[in-house]
Amino acid sequence: MFTCLNTCGGHGLPRVASRARVFAAPCEPVAVAVKMPSVSSEFRRFTGTPGYLTSESLEAAVNCALALERPLLIKGEPGTGKTLLAEALAASLELPLIHWPVKSTTRAQDGLYVYDTVQRLYDARFGDGDVKDIRRYIKLGPLGRAFAATADTAYDYAREPRGRRVLLIDEIDKADLEFPNDLLHELDRMRFTVGETGDEIVARERPVVVITSNNEKELPDAFLRRCVFHFIDFPDQELMKRIVRVHHPRLDDALVDQAVVKFYELRALPKLRKRPSTSELVDWISVLKTAGLGHERFVRELPFLGVLLKKEQDVELFGQAKKSGVWRS
Numbered sequence: 001m002f003t004c005l006n007t008c009g010g011h012g013l014p015r016v017a018s019r020a021r022v023f024a025a026p027c028e029p030v031a032v033a034v035k036m037p038s039v040s041s042e043f044r045r046f047t048g049t050p051g052y053l054t055s056e057s058l059e060a061a062v063n064c065a066l067a068l069e070r071p072l073l074i075k076g077e078p079g080t081g082k083t084l085l086a087e088a089l090a091a092s093l094e095l096p097l098i099h100w101p102v103k104s105t106t107r108a109q110d111g112l113y114v115y116d117t118v119q120r121l122y123d124a125r126f127g128d129g130d131v132k133d134i135r136r137y138i139k140l141g142p143l144g145r146a147f148a149a150t151a152d153t154a155y156d157y158a159r160e161p162r163g164r165r166v167l168l169i170d171e172i173d174k175a176d177l178e179f180p181n182d183l184l185h186e187l188d189r190m191r192f193t194v195g196e197t198g199d200e201i202v203a204r205e206r207p208v209v210v211i212t213s214n215n216e217k218e219l220p221d222a223f224l225r226r227c228v229f230h231f232i233d234f235p236d237q238e239l240m241k242r243i244v245r246v247h248h249p250r251l252d253d254a255l256v257d258q259a260v261v262k263f264y265e266l267r268a269l270p271k272l273r274k275r276p277s278t279s280e281l282v283d284w285i286s287v288l289k290t291a292g293l294g295h296e297r298f299v300r301e302l303p304f305l306g307v308l309l310k311k312e313q314d315v316e317l318f319g320q321a322k323k324s325g326v327w328r329s
């Protein structure tokens with residue numbers, strides 16, 4: 001099997017660590033052989049965790065991003081494990097995770113730091129702290145924390161243990177179009193100045209950056225060029241059964257098999273507006289287990305449909321499919 005990691009090409013990479021150069025070759029913008037017996041164990045730094053199952057192509061993309069020290073851009077249907085991937089990667093690398101959930105109003109600058117003037121005014125009026133010390137009112141954002149954690153600064157703005165971080169920039173497509181480019185500018189620089197104090201914070205090590213997107217907005221080409229990209233395909237039934245097993249290790253095989261088969265049949269219903277995802281299947285099986293329903297019964301009735309279908313049109317569609325015989329129990 002070949003996967004094209006077409007955005008991890010070696011062209012125009014400004015700061016590739018010397019260790020990474022050794023591995024840059026497999027990431028030229030040509031098809032990358034995923035089943036690569038010759039891949040060194042040094043390259044294969046991420047192979048999933050007991051709680052997070054990966055495919056070979058996902059592992060290849062993650063390891064490529066680690067080798068190049070490039071942000072890893074992950075897309076995929078909701079519930080396909082994008083956010084969980086960053087958590088699993090942090091656990092596997094034994095690095096702390098900083099989660100930056102992006103909102104429509106998020107700006108790259110806020111990710112660096114904010115000056116808490118309101119707190120300062122409040123302290124000036126009611127507090128007992130030293131309001132002349134502006135540094136106390138500089139609050140680092142997720143990006144600022146990730147940089148400060150490896151920076152040598154006289155004042156410890158981050159106030160947390162030192163060392164490299166995994167930075168998850170979650171759902172980047174929620175912010176406006178300026179955000180991705182501003183963000184990459186900051187990531188490239190790996191430094192920032194706190195304007196209010198004049199202190200410069202220079203990261204010594206690049207954080208491991210994972211960026212997720214639900215494809216709500218197109219991302220700029222200049223942004224894409226700097227990332228390693230991977231689209232998490234919806235798992236096939238075999239992988240899905242293994243994922244379910246991670247969450248329900250002691251469940252009867254027959255129940256898992258039947259539930260997975262029914263789940264895929266439901267997803268295959270034509271014209272479904274929102275197809276249920278992995279997380280919904282895991283939840284559905286939890287409910288089936290708790291309710292103690294035998295598989296003959298849930299196969300026939302497909303109970304607790306609200307755990308799987310989240311739009312009234314889809315529930316209606318399912319009702320029609322049952323009536324017309326398109327859906328057979």
Ligand SMILES: Nc1ncnc2c1ncn2[C@@H]1O[C@H](COP(=O)(O)OP(=O)(O)OP(=O)(O)O)[C@@H](O)[C@H]1O
Pocket residue numbers: 051052053054076077078079080081082083084085214243246247278279282
């Ligand atoms: N590869 C996997 N291994 C184990 N569990 C998984 C995997 N993929 C998905 N899951 C399950 O699906 C749930 C949802 O995963 P997650 O929140 O990471 O999805 P997401 O892609 O970030 O979704 P969204 O786009 O809605 O934020 C997880 O909590 C876990 O239960």
Ligand SMILES: [Mg+2]
Pocket residue numbers: 082083084170212
């Ligand atoms: Mg998510």
